Amino acid sequence: MTAPTKTPLPKRLLALMLVYAILALSGLFYGRGVILSLLTLMMLLAIMARHKAGLWLLRGYAIIGLVGSTLLPYLLDINPQLQQQLQQSALWHSLDSIPGWLSVGLLIALTMLQLWLVFSAKVSHFFKREINFNIMQ
Numbered sequence: 599m600t601a602p603t604k605t606p607l608p609k610r611l612l613a614l615m616l617v618y619a620i621l622a623l624s625g626l627f628y629g630r631g632v633i634l635s636l637l638t639l640m641m642l643l644a645i646m647a648r649h650k651a652g653l654w655l656l657r658g659y660a661i662i663g664l665v666g667s668t669l670l671p672y673l674l675d676i677n678p679q680l681q682q683q684l685q686q687s688a689l690w691h692s693l694d695s696i697p698g699w700l701s702v703g704l705l706i707a708l709t710m711l712q713l714w715l716v717f718s719a720k721v722s723h724f725f726k727r728e729i730n731f732n733i734m735q
Contacts, residue, residue: 608720614656614712615642653725660716664709671702 618638625635641659644652674681693701715721 605724608718608724610715610718611645611721611724614715615645618642618659648724648726650725653722657716660709660713664706664713667702667705667709670705671698 619642622635622638622642625631625638638659641652641655645656646652674684
């Protein structure tokens with residue numbers, strides 16, 4: 599009998615996990631979106647355990663990110679209070695010199711790159727298919 603070979607963690611998945619970990623830890627540190635940050639950290643644990651639920655959550659985050667980034671100009675147009683809150687943040691002052699179409703286009707390109715990473719064959723082969731959605735298994 600031969601032992602089953604383990605597929606190593608793809609580098610693209612590791613890079614995406616590092617980005618999610620940094621975002622989740624910064625959300626916890628600054629106290630913004632604490633529940634979402636905790637859910638993201640739990641998703642990272644499921645990914646490291648090679649659960650299929652981690653793959654589905656990762657794909658869901660990518661799709662929601664693309665929908666959110668494409669709807670951002672529309673949401674800012676219909677909600678001027680949201681635009682005023684964004685203009686008061688410290689990040690806005692550094693992005694003020696960049697045209698709006700360029701920043702939204704860059705955001706959409708980054709989320710499309712994230713979608714490409716998540717739906718690639720190397721990432722999907724990393725997860726075990728025989729493990730179901732029960733994370734507590």
